[in-house]
Amino acid sequence: MRFALRVNGKLQSVEVAPDTPLLYVLRNDLQLDGPKFGCGLGQCGACTVILQGQAIRSCSVRVDSIGRKEITTLEGLSARGHLHAVQEAFLSEQAAQCGYCINGMIMTAKAFLDKNPNPTEPAIRQALAGNLCRCGTHIEIVRAVQRAAQKGRPA
């Protein structure tokens, strides 16, 4: 079936089976490698993308459920070659080791900060509780989210 998806501000047409998980469409048809396959079960968060403001698990969402909603992937955050403030903060804190989970961390943090621009540290930890990191980069990641929040705060 043909689907028209709004991805990172562009309308994209794909020809796939309706029950195809969004993740495979993003990675294999649109070659957007930001979202990663981690579990296919919605348990780890590596595949997170933002759908109409909500951080969702693209491995567990069927392509035919998206409709006209706007999808933002990690690639879509960095506009015109400039990293988004959350990405900049992750870079400043060197918040990546193997980096496989980092897509999910950044996308979850972005959606969270959009709604909670001034979070406490426990709130940040709670917001990221559903995202798994095996290298143990948690401390740097929390610092990065705090840094991004401070940057976004009006002076």
Add this chain to the structure above:
Amino acid sequence: MNCSRREFVKQGASALIVGLTVKNFALQVFAIQEGTTGGVLPPPRSVLPEELDSWLAISAEGKVTVYTGRVDLGTGVQTSFAQVVADELDVPFEAITVVMGDTALTTDGGKSTASSNSNRGQQPLIRAAAEARRVLLAQAAARLNAPSDRLTVQDGIVSVQGEPSRKISYAEIIGNKRFNTRLKATNPADNRGTALEGTAPLKKSNFKSVGKSIPRVDVPGKVAGTWPYVHNVRVPGMVHGRVVFPSGPGATLVSVDEDSVRNVPGLIQVVRKGNFLGVVAEREEQAIQAARQLRATWSGGISLPQDKYDWLRNAKKIRTDDMSRGDVAAGLGRAVKVIKATYKTPLQNHGMIGPSCAVADVRDGQATFWSGSQWIQGNRRDLAAMLGLPLDKVRGVWVEASGSYGRLACDDAAPQAALLSQAVGRPVRVQWMRQDEHAWAPLSPPSVADFQAGLDARGNVTGFVLEGWSPSHSSGESGNSLAWRLAGGNPGWERLSGGLGDYSYEFENDRTTMHYVEELLRAIYMRGPGSYQTCFAVEGFMDELAAAAKADPIEFRLRHLKDSNAIAVIQAVAKKSGWQASPSFTRNAGNTANVFGRRGIATGRGVCNATTGRKAAVIANVEVNMETGKVRVTKAVIAVTCGRIINPEGMRHQLQGGLIQGMSRSLMEEIKHDQSRVTDTDWRSYPILRFPEIPEIETILLDQPGADPDGVGETASIPTAAAISNAIFDATGARLREIPFTPERVKAALAQRLSQGA
């Protein structure tokens, strides 16, 4: 990723050379030689370790390319390798590009591990750089007509001291030309990679890059989503494969009903070879559907024991090592108190967040594969032997995987992709599903250790006996990929590793007996082979001895230590954490009330001294919920000394990461199985530590600028478990002798403690 020539150029200093097209391997190498790498020199003429050109090249623009068979496991060694070479050559850090793990371009680096990359991985690079510098200075001396001892180098420009106008750059001397210099190379062991002899490193001080927290070259791409992972490799004509795993380890494939997948769109082929079964389809989700839908009948399989620790004691022994000092029998004989205990560590999963993945193209009598292997040359050797191809017809290209912590010492996905590609005549990408990675990855094996020790009247150790049983991980490593096992005919190359027994205490009388036994399930140790297990056991038992001696746990340890580094790290953590000296479970009256009233939270602190070559110590603070048995680590302090520090921030991140991973393993991780298979197949059944449970961590780096650098990738995980179990004892008086310290196990230990009374 689709790597075009331009993209290589764009990636600049962090460029990874990943093949262009796959069809013609000779053409591909040629294409790279033509200079597709953008300012980076063509690859070395050979990959012989005895040739300087195999290690290092300098372009006409002064760019330096370093070639190493070692690969990055997410710890940032691309950056630290560039730092050490930059200083040895006296060129700017930015001038260096590190090319890793391509069998057509790099020498056999041996198996990459998080720690050995920083010693055995760096050694030949520093030596090659020192030799290059020597050759360059000799040529500069001739060209500038000045004695070489009057020359000085800055940023790749050689000049005569005091006459800065008499100068020549490295690029002018050798740019785009070969060194044609021979080195002396040794290969100390099968999988450790080459060591170089010859010109000793010149740099002992005045480092410009070394010792600085230079930001990692891979992090920008990782936060932008452009970093190449093996999961992103796409080659022309590539199709998707999935493996249909047996009903359990050791099962035999009886029959396959191909009709069961006839209706799957895009299906290309069902591939069967011995007990290896897989499907290939045009699209990934089609391959997944076919693998799920394919009806196959399996029979038999191995029988897993109910008590793996009993099983270990009685398992077939591959080798027993016995080491002793003094007279243990006499030592125990004069003890006033003899203590015995048994410590156990479970089966654990390395838990790669991204499951195994590889692409292989096997056609026309040659093969190319892209893999996240920790030892690309080892995988290449296996793949060639499995396919019956000459080694020089097989090229392995490493592309970074998800952090693997030992698991990708033997990549399973590449040989599987190769079997599927051979069958369909097209490049095939294989990615494991989550349940495959949890159930079929080689697991970190279990261990059991029996201790016996005597104390004299002053509380000193008169004799110390350790007898341990643990599987070697030979069969999980190279030579034993799952595909090769299932397809039949793998040789099962033997290599012993992961034994228990190394500790830094110096007792007058001691004996260590280590039994390497056969594996229970396919085994590869996780971060700290044998050391994580030994450290937990020895340091838990030492804490028991300290308690029996009514001594402060730190004072008791220091009594039996002579190594100045081991003493230094313990003293450092004690000072930083504000350690109050006293025997454990005696300081806090509130704890005693809580423990015996079985209510509230009991708090404690525990110390652990790492037992490996690298000296590290941890103090952990815990809270134990007396009703639920839940343990929370509230704070951990770690001190480490590991020679010269290359990148302090990088090291700090490794230590934090290792501690967090070690805490997760110690508090919650144990693979469960039934009689025939692993039953924990996802992150719900096998949980790991999450953000809300991460403690405050303080790191103390004790630099030794004069000593050779050593790795810390494994160091922090090793002393975590006993620091926690000793803190639980301090809080509650209950001793945890089996990992993980789950609430159920803590409650059982508390019940046992209470039954003994106050």
